[in-house]
Amino acid sequence: MQSKKIKDKLILKSDREPVRVGISIGDINGIGPEVIIKALRNNEMLMECTPIIYGSTKTMAFHKKAINDDLFNYQRVTDASDAKNKKINIIPCWNEVVNIQLGKAKEEGGKYAFLSLERATQDLAAGKIDVLVTAPISKETIHQAGFKFPGHTEYLADLSGAEDALMMMVSGELRVALVTSHIPLKQVIEDVTEQKVLDKIRELNKSLKKDFGIVKPRIAVLGLNPHAGEKGEMGSEESEKITPAIQKAMEEGIITFGPYPADGFFGSRQYSNFDGVLAMYHDQGLTGFKSLAFDDGVNFTAGLPIVRTSPDHGTAFDIAGKDEANEQSMRSAIYLAMDIFRKRKFIKEINENPLPKRKVREEKKSKYQ
Template sequence: MKKAHKIRVGISIGDLNGIGSEVILKTFEDPRMLDFCTPVVFANNKLLSFYKKHYKMNVNFQGVENAEKIIDGKFNVVNVWKDHLKINFGEEDKFLGGFTLQSLEAATQALKEEHIDVLVTAPINKNVIQSDKFNFPGHTDYLAKHLGGGESLMFMISENLKVGLLTDHVPVKEVAKVITPALIEKKIKIISSSLEADFRVRKPKIAVLGINPHSGDNGVIGKEDEEVLKPTLKRLRDRGNLVYGPYAADSFFGTKNYQNFDAVVAAYHDQGLIPFKTLSFGNGVNFTAGLEKIRTSPDHGTAYEIAGKGEADPTSFKEAVFAAIEIFRNREEYKELTKNPLKKQSKKL
């Protein structure tokens, strides 16, 4: 497919009873957003009209039959279904969860077929979307299966902080069992490659947090840091990787040590996401690193407690759109430079 002049940003609608529709419409209510991209929401024209009327927003969009008929420079809505749906903001609804999945499936297929360039996913309710077609703990695992690139990684990014996870949606009692030398090397390789290709970091410097409190205190509080993490990090350093740690997680962020690194690797979900969201909430973005295609999302959930009230802050969703655009451009430039080493050398001079 011939690339559009403006990057085509595909958007899955997320949970229909959550705040996804609100933050999407608020983001593109500003007509200047069309200077940066061509947005494409996968849902239904009548549904978006309902949301527009409910929130009293002045935003124009163009309904199209399928992704092949996207109109560049317009706010597009691909009509994935024709059903009339009843929206009850703030309620879990498994029936509506099926339409959330239809939106995600259509957007993912359009990304694979290059009708869109990047994908931004609005928040889902992981409970109501579960089905025979979606038996995953979240977007990351679903997209890892359906998009090329092999292993993926949840990479939380903001302007001043980037946090990757060795394990994401894994029960705490299973974390130590799951973390192996092979997993550590694989995840750090994904982060390092992403920093180079997606964020223009030439020689990434990465910090790794300990698995246990105080990184195990030399084996007094668990053996995993001494027997698994430290030897693996040493092997990576011996190969020339700038990977340091393990650092005690309880003091690492409070002392602002994270500012000395290009990225931080946390052992498990809350160890990384609690400090990230404390420091970056509202401006952070969830990026799925390691895939051949680009997917981002805001750093918040469905927020049922405020859904339908017009109170949702679109900042994180807008940041997710901008991040997807920037990563796409960086990755295209990186591909060009790696194809042409002489061009790369001239940029250094």
């Protein structure tokens, strides 16, 4: 009986149109290709999506051999429009022989990560793929290769012309967004303004509705200073910037609470009472998040017209090629990208075709007057 239920569930899934998932390869000397291979070799994944990897067949073959994999099979296509459903497709972004040095932070690794990302974003803009999942890059090596942005979030925001891109970490019902992301800690105090906090609250609220289907999101905002300023004893940013932003958000109808001290908030599991959490800076939000959800966490860039996700870990050069990388975060990133794409599509469709209002007959209406 149980096997029949599983079979029926798979049939229902397979009836849905597969999402065309573009995957940038990341740093070729890190674990990006390995977690891609491991995440996609499950046949059930291919019933849900059509994966299109941007890189090269030789690079993927090298990593496949390094971990002694015999389950990952793929085909080479020259254009995303030629990608076949229920197959793993690879688009060559370079033809030269590449000197792969597993575990080494080299400029070449950044160069090919950049080439992969460029080609994938071009196809995303052209509508050839539905969503983008990015494997980890090394900030050091990709900057050496001419990448001018702090990270994927800022790069995609610039390409999309979006001023309010929001870095959000997601694991199940836990969603942690950031006011500031890839900047030095000494710049955080200057960057955290009342207007910016308010803008990020608005963007988080919008994303929780549009991307996750939450009708009335409850948002928690963290403080900047220890103990959320301790009523001014440990800093005034809470009273001068954060609390006024929360109050204005509440006046706009956004259900917002805080500011909360970050350590106690995560330690006491207060986050479970909210749909989204807004942290002030990178390590404040990500330390709590990764302590709770390192293996399956996903980095999602909210506030963009496109859908982009990524695993929440880095290149992990120290274990590259050793068959030790856990692919769950990459798998979760692919599934979350598909879920958000479908959620956006559904919400757009119901808003374009709302149910018509029924007219009440005058004689029937009069009975209730």
